[in-house]
Structure formats: C-alpha cells, structure tokens
Amino acid sequence: MRLGDAHDVTKETEAEELIANTEADVAACRVVEPYAMTVEKAARGLKPVSQRERIRARGPTVPYGHHKPRA
Amino acid sequence: MYRYDTLDQNLVDERARQFRGQVARRLSGELSEAEFRPLRLMNGLYLQLHAYMVRVAIPYGTLSADQMRALAYIARTWDRGYGHFTTRQNIQFNWPNLADVPDILDALAAVEMHAIQTSGNCIRNVTADAYAGVADDEVADPRVYAEIIRQWSSLHPEFSFLPRKFKVAVTGAPQDRAALRVHDIGLRLCRDSDGALGFEVMVGGGQGRTPMIGTTIRSFLPEADLLTYLEAILRVYNMLGRRDNLYKARIKILVHSLGAETFAAMVEDEWHQLEDTGPALPAHEIKRIRAFFLPPTYEDLEATVPEFEARRRQDTAFARWCQTNLARHRRSGYAIVDVSLKPEGGSPGDIMAEQMEAVADLAKRYSFGEIRVTHAQNLVLPHVKLAELSAVWEGLAAAGLETPNVGLVTDIIACPGLDFCNLANARSIPVAQRIIERFRNLDRQHDIGELRINISGCINACGHHHVGHIGILGVDRKGEEYYQITLGGSSDETASLGKVVGPSFSYDAITDAVEVIVTTYLAQRCQGERFLDTYRRVGAQPFKEDLYGIAQG
Ligand code: SF4
Numbered sequence: 321m322r323l324g325d326a327h328d329v330t331k332e333t334e335a336e337e338l339i340a341n342t343e344a345d346v347a348a349c350r351v352v353e354p355y356a357m358t359v360e361k362a363a364r365g366l367k368p369v370s371q372r373e374r375i376r377a378r379g380p381t382v383p384y385g386h387h388k389p390r391a
Numbered sequence: 392m393y394r395y396d397t398l399d400q401n402l403v404d405e406r407a408r409q410f411r412g413q414v415a416r417r418l419s420g421e422l423s424e425a426e427f428r429p430l431r432l433m434n435g436l437y438l439q440l441h442a443y444m445v446r447v448a449i450p451y452g453t454l455s456a457d458q459m460r461a462l463a464y465i466a467r468t469w470d471r472g473y474g475h476f477t478t479r480q481n482i483q484f485n486w487p488n489l490a491d492v493p494d495i496l497d498a499l500a501a502v503e504m505h506a507i508q509t510s511g512n513c514i515r516n517v518t519a520d521a522y523a524g525v526a527d528d529e530v531a532d533p534r535v536y537a538e539i540i541r542q543w544s545s546l547h548p549e550f551s552f553l554p555r556k557f558k559v560a561v562t563g564a565p566q567d568r569a570a571l572r573v574h575d576i577g578l579r580l581c582r583d584s585d586g587a588l589g590f591e592v593m594v595g596g597g598q599g600r601t602p603m604i605g606t607t608i609r610s611f612l613p614e615a616d617l618l619t620y621l622e623a624i625l626r627v628y629n630m631l632g633r634r635d636n637l638y639k640a641r642i643k644i645l646v647h648s649l650g651a652e653t654f655a656a657m658v659e660d661e662w663h664q665l666e667d668t669g670p671a672l673p674a675h676e677i678k679r680i681r682a683f684f685l686p687p688t689y690e691d692l693e694a695t696v697p698e699f700e701a702r703r704r705q706d707t708a709f710a711r712w713c714q715t716n717l718a719r720h721r722r723s724g725y726a727i728v729d730v731s732l733k734p735e736g737g738s739p740g741d742i743m744a745e746q747m748e749a750v751a752d753l754a755k756r757y758s759f760g761e762i763r764v765t766h767a768q769n770l771v772l773p774h775v776k777l778a779e780l781s782a783v784w785e786g787l788a789a790a791g792l793e794t795p796n797v798g799l800v801t802d803i804i805a806c807p808g809l810d811f812c813n814l815a816n817a818r819s820i821p822v823a824q825r826i827i828e829r830f831r832n833l834d835r836q837h838d839i840g841e842l843r844i845n846i847s848g849c850i851n852a853c854g855h856h857h858v859g860h861i862g863i864l865g866v867d868r869k870g871e872e873y874y875q876i877t878l879g880g881s882s883d884e885t886a887s888l889g890k891v892v893g894p895s896f897s898y899d900a901i902t903d904a905v906e907v908i909v910t911t912y913l914a915q916r917c918q919g920e921r922f923l924d925t926y927r928r929v930g931a932q933p934f935k936e937d938l939y940g941i942a943q944g
Pocket residue numbers: 806807808809812813814815816847848849850851852853854
C-alpha cells in the first residue's frame with residue numbers, strides 16, 4: 321500500500337469514517353494501528369505535511385545496511 | 392565471561408518458547424495489537440516508524456566473538472544486514488518481520504542472549520565501564536557485580552512493575568566511563584581505609600525531560616550489602632515513586648522532591664529492616680561469579696615493542712589511529728583497542744553483518760575472544776598485544792572499521808532520531824553525518840582535540856545530549872525540524888548538564904552553528920585546554936555572542 325493509493329478527504333468526520341473502515345483489515349492483521357494524517361496536494365500527488373509522515377512514507381533519509389535512500 | 396547455568400538457560404529458552412506462542416496468536420488474529428503490546432515489550436519488541444524493532448540486551452556491554460557472530464547471522468538472515476549499537480550498550484535490529492522474531496530469540500538463546508527487560512518499567516540491562524577488567528585505573532572488575540545485579544534483577548517479582556524504567560550502571564574505576572551520574576543508580580567500586588571493597592552509591596541521576604545529576608547517598612557500602620541496599624532503594628522508590636504522571640515517575644523526581652538526605656534516610660531505614668530477610672550476598676557467591684571474570688592468561692611481555700614503535704614512526708595513518716583508538720591496558724605489553732563506529736557517511740553505532748564477523752574474527756585471534764560495547768556506540772577489543780596492533784589495524788581497515796577518531800569531534804553519539812524512531816521530533820543521523828563531513832580533516836580534528844557532540848531526536852535523550860560537551864536536541868517547530876544546542880555537558884566523573892545556549896537552529900543551519908562554536912572555542916582556549924575546560928572557564932557568553940550577535944547577550 322502506497323501513499324498514492326490513499327483516499328484524501330477534507331473533513332474530520334470523513335477521516336474517522338476511513339479509519340472505521342479499516343476494522344476488518346485490522347482484525348485480519350493486515351494493518352496495525354491505522355490513523356489519519358494531514359496531507360497536501362503536490363504536483364505529483366499527495367504529500368504528507370509533517371516530516372515524520374514523509375519519512376514514514378518514503379523510508380529513512382539516510383543509507384542503512386545495503387540500502388540507499390530514494391532520491 | 393559469565394556462562395549461563397541451566398537456570399539461566401531454561402529461563403531464556405522458556406521465554407523464547409512462550410513468545411513463539413504469543414506471536415502465533417497475534418498473527419492468527421487471536422490477540423489484538425493492544426493485547427499483544429505488553430507481551431512483545433516484555434521481549435524487547437517495539438513498533439517503530441517503519442517496522443518492528445528488536446532490542447537485544449548486551450549485559451554490561453560484554454560480548455564474546457561467538458555472540459557477535461550470532462548477531463551478524465541474525466542481521467543477515469532476518470534483518471537488513473546490519474545492526475545498531477545504542478548508548479545503553481544494547482543492539483537494535485530495525486527491520487524484522489514479526490513472524491521471524493521467535494527465530495531471532497531462539498538464535499539469541501543459543502548464544503546465551505535475550506531481549507528480556509530491554510523495555511518496560513523494570514530494571515533494565517545493567518551497563519558498565521567498557522574497559523572493565525582491563526583499565527589500568529581500576530579498583531576491581533565491575534562486571535562481577537553487574538552480573539550479580541543482572542541475576543538479582545531478572546524477573547524480580549517485586550520490581551517488575553516499577554513506576555518507570557530503572558537503569559543501573561557500575562564502574563570499578565575512578566575515571567567514569569559509564570556515565571554513573573546520569574543513571575537511576577550509579578555504583579562505583581572503591582576501597583575503604585582498611586582496604587575492604589565496597590561501593591559509592593549514587594541515585595537520582597537521569598536525562599530525558601528533567602535531567603539531573605545523581606547524588607551520592609552512601610560513600611561506602613560494603614560489597615556484601617550490595618543487594619540488600621539496592622533492594623532498599625528500589626522499595627522506597629516502588630512505594631513512593633509517582634505513578635500518576637509519566638513525566639514525574641523516575642526516581643530522580645522522587646529524590647529531588649524528598650531531598651537526597653531524606654531519601655537516603657528512608658533507604659537506610661528500609662535497609663535495616665531488610666538486614667535479616669533481604670537477599671544476602673555471601674562471599675562464596677561473589678567468588679563464584681568472580682571466577683567467570685578472571686583475567687585471561689596473559690603473556691609476560693615487554694612494555695615496549697620495537698616493531699610496533701617502528702610502524703608508528705613510519706606509517707602516519709597507523710600512528711593517527713594509535714593516537715586516538717588505543718587506551719592503556721593494565722598489563723604491560725597489551726593495549727585496549729577502541730573500534731570506532733563513526734565513519735564518514737555512516738550512522739553512529741551502525742555496523743554491517745560482515746563487519747561484525749570481522750570484529751569477531753579479530754577478537755578470536757587477538758583479544759581472547761572478547762568484545763565490548765561502549766556507551767558512546769563504539770566497540771572495544773579489550774586485550775590486544777602491542778606486537779599485534781598492526782595486524783588488528785589492518786584487519787579493521789579491511790572491514791572499513793579503522794576510523795581514527797575516538798574522542799574527537801567526529802566521534803558523535805546520535806540516537807536513531809526521526810529516520811527510525813516513532814517518538815522523534817527531528818532527525819539525528821543526518822545531522823551527525825553533516826557534522827562529521829564538515830570536520831572530516833583529521834589534522835583539524837586533532838587540533839580541536841577532545842570534544843563530544845551528542846545528538847538526540849527528542850527530549851527522551853537517548854543520544855545523551857544533556858551530557859554532550861556540545862549537545863544537540865531535535866525539536867519540532869510547526870512540523871519543521873529544529874535543533875536546540877546545549878553547551879558544557881559531561882558524563883564523566885566531573886558530570887555536568889549542558890545549558891541551552893539560545894534559540895534553536897534549522898536543519899540547514901545546525902552544522903554552521905556547531906562550526907561557530909568550535910571556532911569560538913579555538914579562539915578562546917588557553918594552552919592545553921579541552922573544549923570543556925575552556926567552556927567551564929569562559930562560560931556561555933562568548934559562544935552566544937558568536938552564535939547570535941552581541942544583542943542576544
Ligand atoms: S531520543 Fe527520542 S528520537 Fe532519539 S531514539 Fe530516543 S525516543 Fe527516539
């Protein structure tokens with residue numbers, strides 16, 4: 321699941337609804353602790369507002385093991 | 392080194408088996424995350440920003456070559472080919488799949504290791520001087536007592552649900568390489584006027600949101616009373632420590648609010664009540680444990696070795712490494728080798744599986760199979776013959792582990808920060824990398840001399856920023872990463888907490904700010920002064936002026 325697959329909503333209640341809809345996935349252990357995050361519309365799709373969510377979406381910004389961060 | 396007896400082994404094996412069942416129930420959906428959480432945390436399994444993370448205990452920072460090899464195997468088989476050594480002398484694996492964690496615990500148990508009590512409100516992995524048993528200023532080997540404390544505190548029923556986590560550090564030397572004064576309890580082995588062995592006991596130190604320097608509540612505790620006295624401290628804390636406020640629950644807050652004298656008196660009272668019923672520590676038990684930590688069979692060697700001296704004269708790179716990465720061994724003809732895990736471009740404390748194996752091989756060949764982990768996120772080969780230093784250096788160089796910077800400005804302590812950690816405000820690792828790059832010139836590093844930069848990605852202070860000579864703390868300013876600088880911290884026997892120098896700096900400005908501080912120090916220093924000496928002499932003012940202009944004052 322990528323950020324590009326995400327639903328974007330504008331209202332708090334809609335976000336709550338989205339979370340509520342994950343119940344089955346949570347129960348089936350496909351998802352752990354879902355939550356809504358704030359995003360903005362960027363040229364290439366959605367972009368999380370906070371640095372934390374950007375890093376969560378794209379992975380660490382530093383090389384680790386044999387991995388290099390995405391440019 | 393200590394070897395498990397059947398009791399230790401059964402306990403660890405049983406726990407691994409039990410956790411396998413719990414993971415299976417979680418994966419089948421029988422357990423929810425909420426139900427599973429306390430169970431996984433009891434086995435050092437955290438849920439981080441990207442994945443689960445397993446934190447493995449390395450008791451008092453001592454590892455055998457075989458254990459290091461097992462860690463390499465785990466890194467390669469179930470993680471992404473590397474591990475991360477922390478300031479708590481632990482190792483963390485950042486990317487395991489939940490389904491594989493039981494296999495990881497089995498692999499650990501096979502080499503007498505585990506992840507028990509690396510999380511939760513219990514007595515955590517006991518840390519110690521990384522030079523234990525080999526430092527030339529040592530009174531006695533702290534690992535003997537750290538192991539005794541490990542055994543006493545493992546699954547201690549009374550202290551499994553303390554108000555908050557609890558950290559104990561032990562050293563056997565006057566020079567403090569274990570940061571005693573920023574631990575819940577710090578124990579320093581010493582002798583009384585009759586030559587009897589005992590401990591100076593410090594309590595109430597800690598970092599985090601409310602940093603405090605621990606206070607000595609007993610200047611000499613006879614060694615036989617170690618466990619009853621610890622039990623008394625923990626009892627007073629367990630009874631009176633606050634459970635209503637997470638931020639006020641550590642023992643430091645209790646000691647501070649009662650006053651160290653009152654707290655000490657309560658401990659003494661409790662201790663007297665425990666005299667007959669508390670956990671005794673008979674001499675034969677100390678002797679039994681000490682037998683595991685007897686010095687290896689050293690050879691009688693000359694204090695100077697011509698081949699070693701010659702290479703030092705001829706080979707600048709080798710000489711540079713010797714200058715910073717060796718420490719004096721208590722035996723003539725031997726040296727303590729520090730292996731830096733702070734190369735340019737690397738993440739402080741990270742080590743690849745192949746490098747772990749290289750260190751294990753070198754330890755086996757040249758250091759009686761022993762390795763240590765330091766709280767500064769480096770490794771140590773504790774007993775290397777001077778005559779074999781060349782070979783060890785070459786072996787380290789072949790594995791990319793010969794960075795000659797221990798104690799210098801690029802030997803940075805950094806927590807995982809926002810690149811990995813759920814609690815972070817800001818990144819730590821790239822900040823460390825940028826500073827390392829900025830100061831990459833080795834001549835300049837030597838000119839600057841001993842300087843400790845410690846970086847934490849949030850106020851929890853895993854990167855020990857409060858006790859960095861220069862401390863850097865990641866803060867969140869409206870979703871942007873900012874960094875607050877503290878100056879003048881120290882975790883040695885002259886422990887002090889750094890003071891905030893002024894407003895914080897952006898991610899792009901922090902490296903320049905550090906450079907300004909270093910330049911100010913160089914301009915201000917007197918002959919022979921280290922950064923910390925200069926700071927303590929001149930105070931923060933010149934640094935403030937150079938960082939913010941005179942107006943800031
Ligand atoms: S200091 Fe904060 S950001 Fe760094 S590892 Fe600890 S909790 Fe995470």
